Amino acid sequence: MSSAVSRAMPRIAPLTPPYPPEIQAQFDRIMRGAPPLVLFRVMAGHTRAWDKFRAGGLLDPGPLSLRDREIVIDRTCALNKCAYEWGVHVAIFSGLAKLSEDEVRATVQGDAASPCWSPAEQALIAAVDALHHRATLDDGEFAALAAHDVEAQILEIMLLCGFYRTVSYLANGLRLPLEEKAARFPAAL
Structure with a gap:
């Protein structure tokens, strides 16, 4: 086939x-x-x-702003090479979350040092990356999050990373076809 x-x-x-x-x-x-x-x-x-x-109970808004929630979800899906779920979220929520084209692209091709992110968003991206690569946060990464987020938000960030990693496993493992109206991963620069 x-x-x-x-x-x-x-x-x-x-x-x-x-x-x-x-x-x-x-x-x-x-x-x-x-x-x-x-x-x-x-x-x-x-x-x-x-x-x-x-x-999983993470289909509700939770304690994060829509923008922070979408940054976490988009970055998690991008790290897991899950074009399906990344594309659904970008198509439906990026406008509502006020994510610019550069920010959407940076969820796939950037990192925490990308100039489009605010200091709080840089801490958020660094945390998502750490959770993805090491399944933990070091003291500096946790402190950077805690400087901008309360405990309920930090827990939500971790839960979202885990939930959307699972969603990525499902979408990738099942080879789900991309939704017709979903966004597509940006072309390499």
């Missing part, structure tokens, strides 16, 4: 409409009227996995 064909269909078939009423109600609540994402349709076909996925 060619890679183009293997990318066209996920490795586990997604649900197709009509959806069972309880699943349709869940999709309506999460998607607010938009068609359900392929990821959600695959997960919803397996009750235990879908329940565990939704129980």
Whole structure:
């Protein structure tokens, strides 16, 4: 099978409409009227996995600003080479989060020292990178976060990194095709 064909269909078939009423109600609540994402349709076909996925409880806004939340999610997905979830979040939330084109590009091609980030955002990116590469924060990285964020926000940052690493595993491992309206990773500079 060619890679183009293997990318066209996920490795586990997604649900197709009509959806069972309880699943349709869940999709309506999460998607607010938009068609359900392929990821959600695959997960919803397996009750235990879908329940565990939704129980992660990170589909709500939480204690971070939308901008900080999206920086964490976009950077985590980029580090995990998850074009699927990165593209969904950039398409839906980057405008609302007031992320510029340079900032969106920097989530993929930059780092904490990229000049587009404020000092607080540099600490955020450094923390995401540390969690990705070492699964921990050293004292300096934790102190840099604590200078800008309260404990609930620091916990949320860690939870988001872990949750979206899991989402990246799912999207990449299932070879989910990119959503039609999703953003695409920026071309190399």
